[in-house]
Amino acid sequence: MPTSAILVENLRKSYGNFRAVDGLSFEVLEGEVFGFLGPNGAGKTTTILSMLGIIIPDSGRVEILGRDLLKDPLGIKERIGYLPENATVYGELTAWKNLEFFANFYRLSNAEKEKRITELLKMVGLWEVRYRKAKTFSKGMKQRLLIAQTLINDPELLILDEPTSGLDPEGAILVKNIIREYKREGRTVFFSSHVLSEVEELSDRVGIIVRGRLKAIGPVSEIKKRFMELEGYEIKIETKEPLPELEHDSITRVERLAPNRAIIFARTDVREWLSRHLSSRGVTILSLEMEEPSLEDVFLKAIYRREEE
Structure with a gap:
């Protein structure tokens, strides 16, 4: 029986009088692709940042890969890859040096780092420009570099916020193939996207959040069935x-x-x-x-x- 990769229980977070997340609870199973949907201001980013330990919720509990987030934040972060929606690269560094910088946060030997960086730059189509400074890259090339950066530690769990933003169709296909490959390997992907056709195509289950509350959760087919019944x-x-x-x-x-x-x-x-x-x-x-x-x-x-x- 699959175990939880992400467990969120009764999560609450307010900013002044504004309640961004209001008693949110859901579970993401190991080995599944979970699509997270909501309009702007619905609480998606607050939820994701709470799952990563970047912000501390007012109440509630988050468990990642079977561990309490607040008790073992660093141990958990070693096992996940996170791509924020508005992430940036270091423009003065080359593509290679950008990845090397982040690889240094993980316990990799020099040989392992070189092998991993080589694999990733080839995977995202940046091998030929590996010694160019990132500030000369197009938006799509920077996003490809960020995707490689997210995968540098070969994570068990991927958390992606708008991963195809700024990508051309070829880049979007690359991201979708990475998500499919992770699923084939039995790993877990949690991602949000405004491209609903991508969410429908890739997700085993989806959750729809509105005003900090879960409006619907389940396989797309079941959500559609409940919608039609209603x-x-x-x-x-x-x-x-x-x-x-x-x-x-x-x-x-x-x-x-x-x-x-x-x-x-x-x-x-x-x-x-x-x-x-x-x-x-x-x-x-x-x-x-x-x-x-x-x-x-x-x-x-x-x-x-x-x-x-």
Whole structure:
């Protein structure tokens, strides 16, 4: 049975009268990719910094890789890699020297450092410019260097805040492949991103935070299912013959696109009923499919509910 890589229990943090995190609790399992979502000001960064021991919460508890964060902060940091959203490189240092500087924080021999730096610079496509000063790099090249820096200690747990920010499509693919490789190796990745399609593509589970509180957590498919149960189902249908009137207790609206095509809005999944109903009337169904909401639909709805509340 998987154990916890991250355990957050009843986390609270306020800045004056503003409560950034309000009783937040969640668990990230070892070996999974966990996507962390929320609008600006939702408490994502405060949560991440609390998980890293960079800020001390007002109350609550954080456990990382089975250890209490407050009891063993340095031991934990040796085992994780963290990429902040607005991280910077040392512009006067070369790409090689930037990585060497951070490698010196870990107990690596000179041979291990050289091997690791070489591997990482090749991985992120900066090997040919390893002796160029980082201040001459483009934004995307600097982000690649920061990604290499995050991996310098071969961490068990990756915590990434907007990891594809500033990257071109090739760089974004590189980051996604690194995340997939970490998962294949049984390691854990916790990341936040405003690119919801990336979160949906990569995550085993996601958590949506709004105003410091967890709005939803679970596999994307389950969150979408709960969303549809709450908001209703949207079903597209096309038939060979004209569609008859469709009356069912769950159907709230039928939007006819053509005599034989329609979008059906219902409180429950009525596809089985539609198949029986139309078959009994001699109507041939050409296509019948559920219009599944995107993670973006679910995310935006969570924000709108926040405003309504």
